[in-house]
Amino acid sequence: MSAIEAVHIFDEHNNLLLTHTYTGRPSPPLVLLPLYLQHAAPRPSVLYFPSLHPPTVLYSIVQDNLLFFSPSSGNDTEPLLVLEFLHRVADALEEFLGSPLLASKIAANYDIVAQILAEVADAGTVCHGEANALRDVVETEPGVLNNLLGKVGLPGNAAVPGLQGGGPLAMSGSGGGIQRTGSGLSALQPAQTAQGSAIPWRRNNVKHTSNELYVDIVETLSVTLAPSGRLLSAFAYGSIAFTSKVSGVPDLLLSLSTGGKGAGMGNRGDQLRAVMERTVFHPCVRLGRWKTEGVLSFVPPDGRFALCGYEVDLLGPEVTLTAGKSTYGSLGLPAGVEITVGLGSSGNEFEVRLTQPTTSGGGASIATASLQSNLSGGSGIGSRSSSYKPGVGTGDSKAPSLDKFTVRVPLPTAVRSVTELRPSKGEAHWNPVDGSVEWRVAAKDFGPLGAVLRCTIQGPLAADGDGAGAVLNGMTATTYDYNDDEPASAYQTSDGQEKQSNGVPAQVSREAKVEKSRELMPTSTTLSFSVKGWLASGLRVESLLLDNKKSRGLGPEVKPYKGVKYLTVSREGIELRC
Amino acid sequence: MESISRISSLLETARDLTLEAARDAGPRKSTRPLPAPQIKKLLDSRQEREVLDGLRRIIAMQYANPPQATLTFFPAVLKTLSHPYPSTRPLVYNYLIHHAELDPDTALLSINTIQKSLSDSNPRVRAMALKTMAGIRVPVISQIVSLAIKKGVSDLSPLVRKAAALACVKCVRLDETTRPQVEEYLAVLLADKQYYVAGAAVQAFMEVCSTERLDLIHPVYRRLCRMVVDMDEWGQLALLKLMTLYARRCFPRQTKRTKRAQTREQKARDFYEDLEPETQPQSSEADYEEISIADPDLTLFLTSIAPLLQSRTSAVILAVARAYLYLGPSTHLPAAIGPLIALLRSPQDIQQVALHNMVQVCLAQPSLFVPYYRHFLLRSTEAPNTRGLKLEVLTLIFPSCTPEIQSLLLAELEHFSRSPDPALVRESVRAIGRCAQSPNPTSSRRCLALLLNQLHSSDDNLVGEAMQVIRHLIQRSPTEHRKTVIRLAKNLDHLTSATARAGIVWLVGEFADGAGDEVGRSGGVAADVWRILAKGYAGEGEEVRGQIVGLGAKVYLRWLNQRKKEKEEKMTNGAGGELLLSPTVEENHDGEERGFTEDALTDQSAANAAQQQEGKETSHPIELLWQHTLLLARYTPSYHLRDRARLYRALLAIPSSTELASLLLLAPKPVPQAPSPSESRREYLLGSASLIVGEDLRGVALPEWVEEGREPDAGLRDEAGDGLAEYVGQRESGRAGTVSAGERLDGLLAPGGGVGPAKKGGRTLDAWLDEEEGKESSGESEGSVESEEATSTEDETEEESESESESEEAGLVK
Helix, strand or coil: CCCCCEEEEECCCCCEEEEEECCCCCCCHHHHHHHHHCCCCCCCCEEEECCCCCCEEEEEEEECCEEEEEEECCCCCCHHHHHHHHHHHHHHHHHHHCCCCCHHHHHHCHHHHHHHHHHHEECCEECCCCCCHHHHCCCCCHHHHHHHHHHHCCCCCCCHHHHHCCCHHHHHHCCCCCCCCCCCCCCCCHHHHCCCCCCCCCCCCCCCCCCEEEEEEEEEEEEEECCCCEEEEEEEEEEEEEEEECCCECCEEEEEECCCCCCCCCCHHHHHHHHCEEEEECCCECHHHHHHHCCEEECCCCEEEEEEEEEEECCCCCCCCCCCCCEHHHHCCCCEEEEEEEECCCCCEEEEEEECCCCCCCCCCHHHHHHHHHHCCCCCCCCCCCCCCCCCCCCCCCCCEECCEEEEEECCCCCCEEEEEEECCCEEEEECCCCEEEEEECHHHCCCCCEEEEEEEECCHHHCCCHHHHHCCHHHCCCCCCCCCCHHHHCCCCHHHHHHHHHCHHHHHHHHHHHHHHCCCCCEEEEEEEEECCCCCCCEEEEEEECCCCCECCCCCCCCEEEEEEEEEEEEEEEEEC | CCCHHHHHHHHCCHHHHHHHHHHCCCCCCCCCCCCHHHHHHHHHCCCHHHHHHHHHHHHHHHHCCCCCCCHHHHHHHHHHHHCCCHHHHHHHHHHHHHHCCCCHHHHHHHHHHHHHHCCCCCHHHHHHHHHHHHHCCCHHHHHHHHHHHHHHHCCCCHHHHHHHHHHHHHHHHHCHHHHHHHHHHHHHHHCCCCHHHHHHHHHHHHHHCCCCCHHHCHHHHHHHHHHCCCCCHHHHHHHHHHHHHHHHHHCCCEEEEEECCCCHHHHHHHHCCCCCHHHHHHCCCCCEEEEEECCHHHHHHHHHCHHHHHECCHHHHHHHHHHHHHHCHHHHHHHHHHHHHHHHHCCHHHHHHHHHHHHHHHHHCHHHHHHHHHHHCCCCCCCHHHHHHHHHHHHHHHHHCCHHHHHHHHHHHHHHHCCCCHHHHHHHHHHHHHHHCCCCHHHHHHHHHHHHHHCCCCCHHHHHHHHHHHHHHHHHCCCCCHHHHHHHHHHHHCCCCHHHHHHHHHHHHHHHCHHHHHHCCCCHHHHHHHHHHHHCHHHCCHHHHHHHHHHHHHHHHHHHHHHHHHHHHHHHHHCCHHHHHHHHHHHHHHHHHHHHHHCHHHHHHHHHHHHHHHCCCCCCHHHHHHHHHHHHHHCCCCHHHHHHHHHHHHHCCCCCCCHHHHHHHCCCCCCCCCCCHHHHHCCCCCCCHHHHHCCCCCCCCCCCCCCCCCCCCHHHHCCCCHHHHHHHHHHHHCCCCCCCHHHHHHHHHCCCCCCCCCCCHHHHHHHHHHHHHHHHHHHHHHHHHHHHHHHHHHHHHHHHHHHHHHHHHHHHCC
16 A cells, blocks of 8 residues: 555665665566666656556655665555655665765665664554654664764764763763673663653653754745746745754744734734745644744754745735836845847847846835945945845854855757857856856855846857748748738739848848847846845744753753854746746 | 755755765775675674674675675574674664565574563563564464564553554565454554554554455544544554545535525625616526535544644645545635645655646646645746646636736746747647636637737747647637638748648638638638649648648538529529529539549640630639649649549539538538646546556545445444543643644653553453444445445446547547
């Protein structure tokens, strides 16, 4: 029914890394791989191979360049269940082996991977989805993780403090550690310490020497602009990643504020819920309190996890199509992009312009503007309170820092080459493989005047020269018209018109050229950037409280270190049509 | 849907990944391989560390690619089970499960040790032992496994009970004969108070019994409904599936015909009744509507799964949407649309599957998706598959949108129809065509205008696609589009796309000719188009040539028919003098025609001769044109076309008998249908793999609603008492309404709280057995209902496929 039959993992060169069979006789990975690779590049995640025996449905995901397969040959399965399972496996592997997942890490730790795979599903029935709770059951030698963490230098070293701390406190606590004192017979296995975790997503007996809490809010932009510059859609997809390194069982309360948006919509919770739409939560979040008070109250898993996902409609909930509000500037994004096509004498040039959007200015007071210019070294322009404020900051929320901009212009396949690339700033190059122009501008080069890139493109060989005449075949001569007004002239054919067209051949060929190169012009362009310390939605973390009364195993005097990070990313997320 | 690995990939820049990858790019480091004797030595060691090291090496060998032979270590590995270190256990068990099938005899040696571990003091060890024992795929031990499960079912630790639930699946897979025992165990486990044990039991139930032993569910139905919020995602998924099937089987759809509710408009109308008396007599059919009355137990289920819509697992959200769609579409489905839309932010693999399912929901209830149209706007970076599905949603919601949104959607489609990607062009032009089918005449006129504009494009591909769609639209209502056909004919002088030209010529022959009737003279536009095209015949492609000949045949035939009619009219009306004249003319003509047909080469001379003979009676231009066209066709390289021309000539040889030709050429053509692409997948269940791949994969079909009066008694769902009170009590202590697992655990974490073990395991089992016997009769009656349902659904699918093939045929015939 819903059984997972096997998991196959391939590395980035499509070499088989490992295969784990749960039940039945699934198709071997080396049979599936060529069938999978037959499909064109963005490969569907669900494929059906009726030619195999037995007919197999193949589910696949790609995570950190690794390819995960799960074949299913029995009855109908739920595709999302299998795909979610594969994502969970990837998450669990990451929890143990560190992020990013690399083929070499898996190959060096087959024993851990084997235990994880055996634990997450029991004979094909998915039964253990929580990566953190797996720490209670999977045996890892402390040396293994230490080596791994020490040598490879993990960025997401969630488990490090627990394992590295050499003191008895840390040793007895960490679920992964096995204490070896004396002969080894008295080894303390974590499983023996408790009946099993009372909280399904949190491992037992968490002990940290330094207690830390981090909130990372990441928003991914998805903005679409019409050729006229009008906003068609503007969404920010947000995720809150939470890192908890607190001993015992902490009970946390996270309050967010909207930064002025959604004002006048009832209490703070209502405002928040109006801004954060279509939320999804980690099972630890108490939905009742979110519904009533608009706060996130939860007992976190240990380490890093995805607390919440939401989306924000940057156009606002009740925007009408005719509203003048929906201009790009009103979003307060750090940069805008414009494109003009069909320039030059034969219409084969186009120009991309990177601009600082002119803000609507409606809500911006002079006071804030001047304040900003003080804060950010004079480069500030009057903008709304929630909009991005340029500065050379370090990425904290007071002075957001901007990474470089990347503009990508996909060109039609008919384009033979891009002969001239003239960027006013930054560097641009044409990539013939995927047929696109990429232009990078460093944030520090990008001033209020913006930057311009002009390109000349060249079409296929046949289109050059006198192709124009050949395109319009013999039908040019036979013109007829059926307008009701002029029935007499309608039957006048050929001669006069022929003369006309012969009279101005130069004009025709120029028009034809322009017409021809219009087909070679790009139809869209995308802008990518990332801003640290700023959120497009204007959300802020108001407070993160540790409820000392409800928490267990944590001294009353413990004050964990709290950190907040904001990040707004546009990965080809701002798209302009033309 | 939210996965931490995805977020961390956003947080860490791509540079980090490449750097690390570069560092590890060298040959894969793995621990130096040791020769087999040395590994054996490690396993025999007394040091825990050495044993572990040996086991690790063996596991690595087992997983390495290419796999190395590890079977030789079997006895040595099993020997380590006697060590007291628990740390080696997981690895040994892993090895055992992997190799047991290859060497069953050796595997059996381990059973005794594992059985000992079943009564270990550590619950985790017990659970692991139970799990491993059931996992050994050696059928001989099925009875031992069954006994072990029986013991596990009444274990104090929920961990072991969960392992027992999952072992049930393996036990039945091992040996079918254990099924009756396993079903008993499951009945006990389903009633467990621990939500994660119950969740696992539901999963096991779905695997073992699927849809058969629904009688086991009755007594735990309400309890499971209340527990669902706390279960883990996988338990929730199994439960949602189970309950959706259960509800269809056990709750008859009770509908009440009531007078349509007093909507505000209605009330207003009533108020102004005296002003508009004509609205009065309409109250026949429309004022009544079917209101479904949900069973309170069904409502309990539907409301208790509502909090799951905020799950982070996409599969759960979809499963809730499925339950709402099939169980209570009008009342609950709207709440599920927003969460479904949220699935669009998930990773691409999940997004694709989610879109397929959204289209399915959208087919049923398009209007619910209208507020979210912005989410379906296309992006240039998307995969072709995703684009197609998004376009489909946009066209499905198009009829229910406001005019502003409609114009925005059309502008959107127009933009993408000019894309350089031919597949996208085709998709979007077809989407415009589907939009044009909307019942609102203004919007469909706009779509048509848009398509007509596309004809001026220099992109042959686009023009060809647009023409195809225009042709379909005109065929659907030819009378409205007479002018359009004429406008299209005008385009013939600059169009270059052969398919488009052929399409227009066909349309002219089919629909423009009728216009001539009103004018009175034959031919009209069609004849003139024909004349001009005949001039350029040599320059046309084969497709267009064929259509020119066809056009000629139709015009000529119509002309013949008309002349015949005129003559008949003259015969009847004129009576007198003309009666004398006409037969001679007819005869003359006949002679002339025969002359042409018998020897086409001499047609000119014959015509000249005829003209000379008749003097004033010159041959009609249409006739001459027809001869000319036939002559052209006769010297065409393509013999297919020459063949067709011969057929036409034979058909139209005798001007007085045109009945057969009329039947062949002027027959009304079937109107082509352009259904939404996913229409063919409509019968597949939401959330199934069949829906995604588009082929039936033999899933569990959704049963029809049970007939009223044949459903199991609602009293069966009354709970046995004690369990209910306890569970409810716990819930009441928390906040009313939706209580998350975390909140409930607060209570458990309180000092002295502890997880309450089930003390009455044995007793309840007996109670269950007693109950089983009492209920068998009801189970039987259910069985018969089920078989009936199965046949009825089969019939339905057959009918559907028939109608489908018909429509396909219709589409093929132009």
